[in-house]
Amino acid sequence: MKIFDIALRDLVRSFRSASALIFMFGVPLLVTGMFYFMFGNLARDGGFNLPRTKVIVANLDAGGPKFQTSTKGIPGSANARTLGELVVSILQSDDLAELITVTRAPTAEAARAAVDSQTSQVAIIIPADFSKKFADPDAQATIEFYQDPTLTLGPGIIRSILNRFMDGMAGVKIVVKVFVDAASPQDYILVNQIVRRYLDTSLAEKEDVASALIISRTPTAAPKEDNPLLRIVAPIMGGMMVFYAFFTGASTAQSILKEEEERTLPRLFTTPTPQSTILGGKFLAVFLTVLVQVITLIIAARLIFQIEWGALDLVAPVAVGIVFIASSFGIFVNSLMKDTKQSGVLFGGVLTITGMLGMISIFALNSPGAARLSETVSLLVPQGWAIRGLLQMMNGNNALDVLLTVLAMFVWSVAFFVIGVWRFNQRYA
Amino acid sequence: MSANNIAISVTDLHKSFGELKAVQGVSFQVQRGEIFSLLGPNGAGKTTTISILSTLLRPDQGDAQVMGHSIRRDPMQVKSVLGVVPQEIALYEDLTARENLDFWGKMYGLRGAALRQRVQEVLEIIGLADRANGRVGKFSGGMKRRVNIGVALLHKPQVIYMDEPTVGIDPQSRRNILDSVVALKNQGMTVLYTTHYMEEAQELSDHIAIMDRGKLIAGGTNAELVQLVGEQTRIDLTLTVEASRVLPIWRAVEGVAHVSAEDGRVTVLVADSNLVLPRLFESATRLAARITSVDIREPNLEAVFLHLTGRALRD
Numbered sequence: 103m104k105i106f107d108i109a110l111r112d113l114v115r116s117f118r119s120a121s122a123l124i125f126m127f128g129v130p131l132l133v134t135g136m137f138y139f140m141f142g143n144l145a146r147d148g149g150f151n152l153p154r155t156k157v158i159v160a161n162l163d164a165g166g167p168k169f170q171t172s173t174k175g176i177p178g179s180a181n182a183r184t185l186g187e188l189v190v191s192i193l194q195s196d197d198l199a200e201l202i203t204v205t206r207a208p209t210a211e212a213a214r215a216a217v218d219s220q221t222s223q224v225a226i227i228i229p230a231d232f233s234k235k236f237a238d239p240d241a242q243a244t245i246e247f248y249q250d251p252t253l254t255l256g257p258g259i260i261r262s263i264l265n266r267f268m269d270g271m272a273g274v275k276i277v278v279k280v281f282v283d284a285a286s287p288q289d290y291i292l293v294n295q296i297v298r299r300y301l302d303t304s305l306a307e308k309e310d311v312a313s314a315l316i317i318s319r320t321p322t323a324a325p326k327e328d329n330p331l332l333r334i335v336a337p338i339m340g341g342m343m344v345f346y347a348f349f350t351g352a353s354t355a356q357s358i359l360k361e362e363e364e365r366t367l368p369r370l371f372t373t374p375t376p377q378s379t380i381l382g383g384k385f386l387a388v389f390l391t392v393l394v395q396v397i398t399l400i401i402a403a404r405l406i407f408q409i410e411w412g413a414l415d416l417v418a419p420v421a422v423g424i425v426f427i428a429s430s431f432g433i434f435v436n437s438l439m440k441d442t443k444q445s446g447v448l449f450g451g452v453l454t455i456t457g458m459l460g461m462i463s464i465f466a467l468n469s470p471g472a473a474r475l476s477e478t479v480s481l482l483v484p485q486g487w488a489i490r491g492l493l494q495m496m497n498g499n500n501a502l503d504v505l506l507t508v509l510a511m512f513v514w515s516v517a518f519f520v521i522g523v524w525r526f527n528q529r530y531a
Numbered sequence: 532m533s534a535n536n537i538a539i540s541v542t543d544l545h546k547s548f549g550e551l552k553a554v555q556g557v558s559f560q561v562q563r564g565e566i567f568s569l570l571g572p573n574g575a576g577k578t579t580t581i582s583i584l585s586t587l588l589r590p591d592q593g594d595a596q597v598m599g600h601s602i603r604r605d606p607m608q609v610k611s612v613l614g615v616v617p618q619e620i621a622l623y624e625d626l627t628a629r630e631n632l633d634f635w636g637k638m639y640g641l642r643g644a645a646l647r648q649r650v651q652e653v654l655e656i657i658g659l660a661d662r663a664n665g666r667v668g669k670f671s672g673g674m675k676r677r678v679n680i681g682v683a684l685l686h687k688p689q690v691i692y693m694d695e696p697t698v699g700i701d702p703q704s705r706r707n708i709l710d711s712v713v714a715l716k717n718q719g720m721t722v723l724y725t726t727h728y729m730e731e732a733q734e735l736s737d738h739i740a741i742m743d744r745g746k747l748i749a750g751g752t753n754a755e756l757v758q759l760v761g762e763q764t765r766i767d768l769t770l771t772v773e774a775s776r777v778l779p780i781w782r783a784v785e786g787v788a789h790v791s792a793e794d795g796r797v798t799v800l801v802a803d804s805n806l807v808l809p810r811l812f813e814s815a816t817r818l819a820a821r822i823t824s825v826d827i828r829e830p831n832l833e834a835v836f837l838h839l840t841g842r843a844l845r846d
Contacts, residue, residue, distance in 0.1 A: 107637045115625050369621040369682075372585045373638040374611040 104375050108383025109390055116354055116391050126350050126395045130342035131402055137338045138407055141331055155202045155256030157193060158222040160213035161186040166233035185236050185271065186228040189245065192267060193226070193260075201259055214248050223250045224257045226264070236271060239279045243271070336409045340492035341461040343399045344485050347424055350395050351432030352453055354388045358526065359442050371530070381526055385519075388429045396421050396428075412495035416504045420491040423511035427484045427518070434518035437525035460485025463493070484514045538563040538598060538690050538721035539584065545592035546579055553579040554590075555745040561723055561738070563689075566716050568732040569725040570832060571742035572842075577725040578618060580742070581694045584723070585615050598689050611640075614683030614691040618698065618725075620675045621682075624668030628659055628678050631667055632685060639686035649685055656714075657681040658707065673704025680711065690721045697731065709735060729832040741836060748839050757830045760838040763788050763800040765828040766808065770797065772820040780818065784810045791841060800834060 116122050163186025194204045205222065207213035213225035227246035235241040245264060249257040281289075281296055358381070361367035370380050400421060403409045411417045435452055439445075460483045466476035480486030491507040539561035546554040554576045561567040569577045582588040584595055586606040594601055600608035622631050632650040641649055654660040657677040662670070667678055676696060683691055693712065697705045712735055715722055726732055732739050733753050740750040749756055770777060774792035781790045781799060786807040789800040801807040804827050815822050828834070836842070 103642075104638060107634065111623070111626070111634050114630075115623065118625055364624075365617055365619040365621040366623060368587055369615065369617055370638060371587055372610060372613065372615040372617075373635070374607050374640065375638050376607075 105379050105383040105386060108370075108380060109386035112354070112357055112384065112387030113390055113394075115357070116387070117394075122350075122353065125346060125353070126391075127398055127402070130339070130346045130399055131406065133342050134335060134339040134403065134407060138331070138335050141334050153256070154200070155224060155253075155260060156222040157202045157204050157224045157226060157260060158207045158213045158216045159190050159193065159204055159226045159228070160207040160210045161190050161228045162210065162230045163187065163228045163232040164230045164234070166231075166235075166237040185233040185243070189226070189228060189264070189267060192263065198263070202256070210246070217248055217250055220250065223253050224248070224260050226260075236275065239275065239282070243268075332407070332409060335407055336496055337464045337467055337493060339399075339403045339407060339409055340496065341464045341489055343396065343403070344424060344428070344488040344492065345457040345461060347392050347396055347399075347428040347488070348431060348453055348457060348485055349449065351388055351392050351428035351430075352435055352448055353432070354391045355384075355429070355432035355436040355522075356439075356442060356445060356448070357387070358384050359436060359439060363442060367530075377527070377530055381523070381530070385429075385433060385523070388432055389425060392429045392432075393422075393425045396425050410496065411492075412498060413501075416495045416501060419508045420495050420504060423491055423508040423515075424488045426515040427488055427511045430515040430518035430522065431484050433522035433526075435522075437522040437529070456483040457485050459483045460487075460489055462486075463489060484511070484518070487511050487514060536562055537596075538565075539567075539595065539723060541580075541584070541593070541595040543593035544580065544583055544590050544595065546583060546588060546590050552745050554583070556593075557742070557745075557747050558593075559740050559747060559750060561721060563721050564716065564719050565737035566712065566722040566724055566735050568736040568739045569723070569742055570727070570729065570732040570739055570836075571725075572727050574744075575727075575742040576745040577727075577742055578694055579745075581615075581692050581723070581725055585613065585692060586610060611686075612689045614686065614688035616680050616683045616691065616693040616696050618694040618696075620672075620679050622667045622675060622678055625666060627664050627666055628654065628670070628681075629663040631678060632681060635682040636685045641686060649687075653681045653684050656684065656711070671701075671704075673700045673707070676700050676704060676708060677711075680708065684715070688720065690723065691715060692723045692725075694725050695727070696724075697726070697728065729836070733832055739832065741832070741839065743836075743840050749835065753832065756832060756835045760800060760830055760834045761788065761802065763802060763830055763834060763838075764804045765830070765834045765837070766799045766801060766804055766811070767824075767826040767828070768797045768799065768811065768822050769795060769824045770815065770820050770822055772818065776818060777815060777820060780814050781811060784814060786810070789838065791837070793842075798837065800838065 163184045165184040165186075190204070190206075192198070193202060205216075207216060207225070210225075210227040213222075213227055216222040217225045225246075225248035227248065229235075229244070229246070232243050232245065236243040245268065247257075247261060247264065249261075277296055281292070285292070358367070361370075361384075367380070371377065400411060400417065404411065412420075435448055439448060460480050463473070463477045463480040463486065466472040477486075477490070480489060487507060487510050491504060491511060494504045494507055537560050539559075541557060541559050544554050544557045545552075557576070557580055559567075569580060571577055579588065583590050584597065584602060586602050586609055589603075594603050596602075597609045598612045600612065602609050623634070626634070629650060632653055633646065636646045636650055651660070654663050657680060659674060659677060659681070662674065667675060670678070680693070680696060683693075696712075697708050700708070709731065712722055712724065722735075724732070724735060736753065738750065738752055739756060741748050741756070749759060774795060774797045777797060778790055778792060781787055781797070784807065786801050786803060787799055788802065789798075791798050799807070799811065808825070808827075812822060
């Protein structure tokens with residue numbers, strides 16, 4: 103019973119301290135909130151909210167010799183009668199509707215004027231001889247690209263789309279030229295088939311042009327949640343929780359040294375209470391304090407940031423694993439300290455360095471090349487295992503993987519706890 | 532002294548910290564229901580002795596019995612009959628006075644209604660019932676001292692150790708504490724009291740043991756100890772010349788028992804100050820020395836300590 107009295111007393115003291123509360127709950131949520139707002143331009147519904155680029159097209163193309171080819175694989179190409187119309191059709195396709203808004207201008211000057219007056223951001227001017235020059239093996243078909251110089255991202259995407267189109271069409275020209283040069287006149291009839299096949303395998307090889315240009319990759323350790331904002335915020339929240347859980351473990355365990363200095367610990371030893379009960383109560387307080395912190399942060403993060411932690415039957419063991427490893431690490435580290443004057447070394451050095459090392463796997467989530475190395479490095483410190491467990495849980499890894507990580511956390515915890523308890527018992531023997 | 536009447540029996544205690552011999556062969560007995568003071572300057576070994584008797588420190592040699600329980604063999608039994616008031620304030624400053632008492636009461640095994648009732652009683656004993664819900668950290672030094680004492684009273688101990696409980700507090704709080712010590716004795720408790728204030732030991736104690744440099748150098752009642760200096764009066768004088776010039780002369784003056792000098796002040800122990808003082812003036816005049824101040828004190832523990840060690844008690 104006395105063990106709970108001591109633990110309860112420590113809990114009351116911890117939760118009465120405004121600074122402790124700020125570090126336990128406020129700072130982790132605040133830091134995560136900062137990232138949440140920093141990346142707030144990410145759509146809550148799962149996509150980037152890039153502003154649409156306003157494109158004005160002056161299609162002056164008068165047409166040229168027709169290729170009897172199918173352009174059915176090219177988006178929006180159904181009604182294209184000239185190459186200029188084909189370019190416009192691609193820009194107006196549904197696949198690009200999220201990225202650009204296309205209007206038409208009657209003349210090149212009107213298109214440029216629209217950019218100059220900032221009513222449009224990009225002007226595309228397709229000259230009158232565009233199709234004709236394309237059909238001429240010795241001529242160079244060009245499109246004028248006129249953009250607002252202050253913008254980069256939107257015009258860059260459109261330029262990429264056009265480049266891809268122009269590259270494809272240039273390829274067609276080269277293929278036809280090579281064929282015509284090498285084939286006998288009776289084989290010229292095959293030109294249409296060659297062009298069709300080339301277009302089928304180049305321009306139309308993807309389902310849509312936009313997807314060929316924008317490669318979407320899901321980080322290996324990101325949650326299944328489609329919302330990219332949460333893909334960023336969730337690991338950060340997990341990292342913050344682990345980082346500050348270790349801080350709480352250490353600072354609560356430091357109350358043993360603090361009580362020694364405040365002389366309440368020696369006084370406790372003058373009461374008819376066994377030393378094992380006194381130290382046990384102190385250790386229990388550390389576990390309970392971190393437990394309250396972790397549970398509160400998990401719930402708060404779910405409510406505030408809509409973070410999906412994963413299946414409940416895995417959240418519980420991972421949370422308990424974090425509580426055990428953070429608490430026992432705090433007890434262990436404090437058992438090595440002479441007095442609270444060394445807390446600067448503990449908090450500024452040990453906890454910060456090991457915490458950052460543990461979180462390195464989060465920082466490297468979107469750098470696939472560094473992910474493996476960073477995960478290996480992070481597993482050198484206990485925080486790394488806690489974060490590994492969290493990420494596995496959020497990624498929906500299979501239960502065995504998660505439980506193995508939890509098991510590893512318990513092994514760390516037992517080692518830290520045994521050493522810490524032994525050292526404290528020696529100290530007060 | 533019958534064995535049944537002995538609350539604390541200390542036999543040949545020794546304790547060293549490295550090269551420092553903090554306690555060297557200390558032995559004494561405290562009767563039940565009395566106030567027993569350990570008097571000595573800072574560093575005399577009083578707190579180390581109390582710590583050993585509280586079972587906080589294990590003696591290198593020797594043993595002590597508290598209410599018949601050995602500090603070596605039955606430390607838990609010793610703790611259960613003991614209340615300790617440490618020299619430093621040992622309270623949780625972020626808890627209220629009531630919360631502190633409630634927690635410490637539980638540590639002494641009190642629970643439920645009995646605990647609540649006893650906490651209230653103690654709050655009234657220490658005169659803080661109206662401040663029970665105030666945080667200890669906001670209390671004055673004297674109020675903290677009173678709570679510090681209250682904690683030791685919660686389980687109605689048979690023996691209470693008070694280690695310099697009046698250090699650093701205002702005169703009013705000091706008076707309250709001294710009165711409460713007497714009240715505890717009147718309730719039948721045995722009080723082991725350490726102090727370096729001679730006046731406190733003199734006022735409170737039934738028996739006094741004087742410690743110096745880890746050793747017990749004298750013991751007895753106040754009257755018995757004063758007898759050691761032969762009921763001598765102490766005269767402190769300051770002079771216009773070096774004290775060393777008058778010392779050999781004054782030692783030869785008839786009626787002078789002891790002469791010593793410290794910090795330019797000469798202390799003379801005499802049987803009758805009325806007789807000796809004119810002789811001291813006369814000899815000073817012959818040396819062309821002027822006496823600029825005279826302080827006459829009746830025999831007390833200060834004189835005893837001086838007599839036994841050659842040093843003032845407050846050194």
